[in-house]
Amino acid sequence: MSLCDTAIMRVLQHPPRKNLTLTQVLYALSDPVRLSIVKNLAEDDGKACGTFCLPVAKSTASHHFRVLREAGVIEMRSEGTQCINSLRREDLDARFPGLLDSILRASDPL
Amino acid sequence: MSLCDTAIMRVLQHPPRKNLTLTQVLYALSDPVRLSIVKNLAEDDGKACGTFCLPVAKSTASHHFRVLREAGVIEMRSEGTQCINSLRREDLDARFPGLLDSILRASDPL
DNA sequence: TCCATTGTTCGTAAATAATAGAACAATTGA
DNA sequence: TCAATTGTTCTATTATTTACGAACAATGGA
Secondary structure: OOHHHOOOOOOOOOOOHHHOOHHHHHHHHOOHHHHHHHHHHHHOOOEEHHHOOOOOOHHHHHHHHHHHHHHOOEEEEEEOOEEEEEEOHHHHHHHOOOHHHHHHHHOOOO | OOHHHOOOOOOOOOOOHHHOOHHHHHHHHOOHHHHHHHHHHHHOOOEEHHHOOOOOOHHHHHHHHHHHHHHOOEEEEEEOOEEEEEEOHHHHHHHOOOHHHHHHHHOOOO
């Protein structure tokens, strides 16, 4: 069955670009676990939640992905039983020029 | 009496440049009150705590200044009964190139 | 249909953080 | 010396955040 024909497709809310706020983005990135997710995506975009090696329980990881999504930092789309994540680079760059790059450069290498 | 001769001079702890951490700085700047302090200092450095128009009580403001100081974002020095604040631009730029600028550019004008 | 996989949600507990008022401390000027 | 100014610290309260396990839901393959 094609993905789009799926009867029940989880709809994840993403804030539109214009609604992104600086403080919310900074807050989302101020947690080590969440920052590591973003750093990981910056190097390898489109990864499923389960492929990240995080030092927290599954439910906690789910929470962190949600914080990133609601801040507008990542986009999540379900694909089968998985959840594919990607960085909202264009939106972040448009709204906060240079911010993401400086943060990625400032953080230690993976 | 000269400032340096003062018998009891409050000694404020400031983290050295090398100890600044990205997550701590991001966290410090993720609060609207603290971000407004930093934006204010970026335009008008060397202001005393009392000259900021903040929507919180004196003790709460004191807390926010401390968070900024302990994250290494601002430098505080006492001068008489006042506390003079300045942005640690050079340290921030050295440690996290472009970060402060992008944040100041991204935030709305005062 | 059954089961494994993947991730979310719920309930809850522990830790953090923001806030304010009151008391306090240091400085300066009258 | 006394009082005003400026800011910190203490204490308490409230709210938020992080965390986990258990239960649940959706998907896809055997």
